[in-house]
Amino acid sequence: MDAQQPASIDDISRILAEHRYVADRSLAVSIFLSLQLHKPLFLEGEAGVGKTEVAKVLASGLRRRLIRLQCYEGLDVNHAVYEWDYARQILHIRLAEARGALASDATEREIFGPEFLIKRPLLQAIDDSEHGPCVLLIDEIDRADEEFEAYLLELLSDYAITVPEIGTFTAQHPPAVILTSNRTREVHDALKRRCLYHWIDYPDLAREAQITEARVPGISRTLAREAAAFVASLRSDAFYKQPGIAETIDWAAALVALGRETLDEATVATTIGALLKYQEDTKRVRHDLAARVTEARKAAIA
Amino acid sequence: MASAIGLNCIIFGRVLRGLGLGAQPDRVLLFERALERIGFASREDVKEAGRCAFVRSPDERRRFDYAFDAFWSAAAPGLSQTQSNDESGESSARDHGDKTHAGEPAQGAVAAPATANRAAPESHAQLPQGARLIHDGDRSFTYSFAEALARKEFSQLDADEIELAHELARRPRLELGMRRSRRTMPGRGGAFDPRRTLRASLRQYGEPLPLRTREARLRHRDVVLLCDISGSMDRYSRLLLQFVHVMRHAIGSVEAFVFGTRLTRITRALRQPNFNEAQRSVAASVADWGGGTRIGECLREFNVRWARRVLARGAIVIIISDGWDRGDIGLLAREMRRLQRSSYRLIWLNPLLGAKGYRPQTLGMQAALPFIDDLLPAHNLKSLVQLVVALRAVDRRRPVRGQVPEAG
Numbered sequence: 001m002d003a004q005q006p007a008s009i010d011d012i013s014r015i016l017a018e019h020r021y022v023a024d025r026s027l028a029v030s031i032f033l034s035l036q037l038h039k040p041l042f043l044e045g046e047a048g049v050g051k052t053e054v055a056k057v058l059a060s061g062l063r064r065r066l067i068r069l070q071c072y073e074g075l076d077v078n079h080a081v082y083e084w085d086y087a088r089q090i091l092h093i094r095l096a097e098a099r100g101a102l103a104s105d106a107t108e109r110e111i112f113g114p115e116f117l118i119k120r121p122l123l124q125a126i127d128d129s130e131h132g133p134c135v136l137l138i139d140e141i142d143r144a145d146e147e148f149e150a151y152l153l154e155l156l157s158d159y160a161i162t163v164p165e166i167g168t169f170t171a172q173h174p175p176a177v178i179l180t181s182n183r184t185r186e187v188h189d190a191l192k193r194r195c196l197y198h199w200i201d202y203p204d205l206a207r208e209a210q211i212t213e214a215r216v217p218g219i220s221r222t223l224a225r226e227a228a229a230f231v232a233s234l235r236s237d238a239f240y241k242q243p244g245i246a247e248t249i250d251w252a253a254a255l256v257a258l259g260r261e262t263l264d265e266a267t268v269a270t271t272i273g274a275l276l277k278y279q280e281d282t283k284r285v286r287h288d289l290a291a292r293v294t295e296a297r298k299a300a301i302a
Numbered sequence: 303m304a305s306a307i308g309l310n311c312i313i314f315g316r317v318l319r320g321l322g323l324g325a326q327p328d329r330v331l332l333f334e335r336a337l338e339r340i341g342f343a344s345r346e347d348v349k350e351a352g353r354c355a356f357v358r359s360p361d362e363r364r365r366f367d368y369a370f371d372a373f374w375s376a377a378a379p380g381l382s383q384t385q386s387n388d389e390s391g392e393s394s395a396r397d398h399g400d401k402t403h404a405g406e407p408a409q410g411a412v413a414a415p416a417t418a419n420r421a422a423p424e425s426h427a428q429l430p431q432g433a434r435l436i437h438d439g440d441r442s443f444t445y446s447f448a449e450a451l452a453r454k455e456f457s458q459l460d461a462d463e464i465e466l467a468h469e470l471a472r473r474p475r476l477e478l479g480m481r482r483s484r485r486t487m488p489g490r491g492g493a494f495d496p497r498r499t500l501r502a503s504l505r506q507y508g509e510p511l512p513l514r515t516r517e518a519r520l521r522h523r524d525v526v527l528l529c530d531i532s533g534s535m536d537r538y539s540r541l542l543l544q545f546v547h548v549m550r551h552a553i554g555s556v557e558a559f560v561f562g563t564r565l566t567r568i569t570r571a572l573r574q575p576n577f578n579e580a581q582r583s584v585a586a587s588v589a590d591w592g593g594g595t596r597i598g599e600c601l602r603e604f605n606v607r608w609a610r611r612v613l614a615r616g617a618i619v620i621i622i623s624d625g626w627d628r629g630d631i632g633l634l635a636r637e638m639r640r641l642q643r644s645s646y647r648l649i650w651l652n653p654l655l656g657a658k659g660y661r662p663q664t665l666g667m668q669a670a671l672p673f674i675d676d677l678l679p680a681h682n683l684k685s686l687v688q689l690v691v692a693l694r695a696v697d698r699r700r701p702v703r704g705q706v707p708e709a710g
Contacts, residue, residue, distance in 0.1 A: 029350040036339045074484025086496040108504055184614035196354035238606045
């Protein structure tokens with residue numbers, strides 16, 4: 001059944017590396033356990049540390065379908081789980097009427113049957129009879145409201161969804177579930193209890209340089225290290241919004257596009273908008289930009 | 303062997319529970335199952351498996367790491383705590399398994415929480431940042447001495463407080479500002495509700511006559527309380543703390559912080575419904591009762607570390623302080639400006655405001671004033687009840703705010 005199931009933690013590391021995702025050992029352990037124990041993996045971390053990317057890479061690595069549910073406030077059953085095809089239902093009633101049959105219990109049973117059901121992402125992920133197991137990404141769960149979390153409880157503990165009119169759908173092969181959160185709100189403990197928890201931290205300098213090199217084609221090793229060192233120096237200060245790895249990659253790509261082989265103050269000043277997104281922050285960094293650039297170049301060599 | 307591992311997991315779970323980590327039996331079981339899958343080849347992997355099972359926030363991760371190291375080294379004292387050698391990880395697990403039968407790990411289980419408790423407040427208060435602040439300038443040194451690091455003992459409730467509790471209990475549920483939720487409910491709104499329309503039509507032989515609609519649900523706005531507990535506020539702090547506690551339990555989503563020379567989140571500590579117990583756990587988690595005040599620094603820390611997490615959905619921010627600030631006034635103004643912009647409404651409660659002839663002329667108050675939407679008195683019991691009334695009047699309308707030119 002689990003032909004593509006990775007057999008060891010090293011397998012996971014290998015899959016991630018093959019898809020240019022540079023992960024530390026602890027993330028690989030978490031993913032491995034999540035797959036082995038059929039428990040959802042709850043990934044938390046600052047914005048732009050590569051939480052969503054884990055699911056994408058995992059899906060292509062395991063050659064599974066990726067089903068993504070982006071959460072937002074007010075997300076409800078109709079958009080996340082299932083919806084009835086109302087137009088067809090009404091049409092069906094009309095047709096029954098045309099045949100001379102009055103709307104009866106039988107008609108009601110018909111129109112609330114599986115053929116009138118529209119499957120939304122969560123039900124698609126559970127009802128795997130057609131496509132086999134998938135990777136289910138429930139992205140930014142903290143953006144959904146508390147009510148929605150409650151819907152997820154049955155799904156995440158039993159991999160089952162109940163549609164009152166039809167019955168319970170149960171997954172034949174539990175999907176690999178990844179939930180991400182940026183912590184704009186605390187997610188309820190009941191939800192976390194059903195998951196394995198993993199906090200993705202900012203990487204250290206060497207790893208960030210490695211990530212940048214893996215993700216930005218054509219970047220020189222020196223520039224990758226310098227960029228990583230510069231971003232690390234920004235993170236050590238209390239800016240309102242610290243740049244994530246995603247920002248580092250964007251910025252490095254910008255530097256490559258400008259044809260730079262190494263950091264210089266003027267280029268950093270013009271491209272700083274790729275890293276810092278608040279006016280107060282950019283204003284602050286301009287004061288000691290020269291020193292930071294010099295320092296970053298030094299740190300890159302060390 | 304398997305049963306020894308199981309027993310160890312259970313004991314380890316107890317240690318974690320002693321540290322306030324939610325190591326429920328199902329988590330312990332999960333940890334045990336995880337260990338079966340990954341074995342003991344690498345100590346770091348075992349640790350990560352434990353994190354997966356027991357940890358629910360970065361805060362807890364620090365505590366967990368500490369407990370894990372302590373527990374493992376208590377089991378095999380020869381090992382250094384940071385050692386991540388694969389071989390030693392295995393042997394330590396085995397050693398520990400053997401000792402369980404000898405009845406020794408009780409020592410580890412007792413020792414770990416004791417030491418970890420001492421370390422917990424440090425990790426909670428982010429020592430590196432606090433230390434940096436203290437060394438910022440000469441003057442700040444005096445604060446650190448003024449900072450009463452000794453834990454403050456609370457006395458029992460006095461008469462006023464009991465009266466306040468009764469007063470608040472008599473009144474109907476506290477209603478703060480409401481906001482429209484994106485979630486809808488059946489009602490007279492503009493959104494067509496096909497599901498209920500169809501259901502209703504079945505009763506009419508399939509004639510979709512009564513069109514059903516849905517309307518937006520109203521939700522309480524999140525409330526964030528920032529309460530000054532410095533020396534000058536000492537007289538009020540117990541009363542205010544109770545007010546915060548009442549608020550916390552009357553309105554669902556309230557985040558509470560206290561600040562003096564540093565900012566401490568007390569939301570979790572206030573969770574107990576019994577006020578005396580809540581008080582005790584707040585006292586245990588706060589290090590700077592009755593010390594100096596550095597409002598600017600504390601607000602900055604709030605803006606940088608917490609704003610994104612607790613102000614995401616148009617929250618109302620309530621600051622309770624007398625505005626006596628010994629820190630950088632320019633910083634205070636800057637951070638107030640930012641705080642106002644990221645909150646739906648910024649309310650400042652000043653206990654001095656009730657006193658006759660008082661004008662908000664302290665430097666701190668002057669700097670903060672342009673960014674306050676509502677300045678309310680909070681000097682005695684009567685005005686706290688007034689406050690509840692005032693807070694009830696905060697409605698969906700956004701406060702009118704002018705542009706304040708930036709100084710410097």
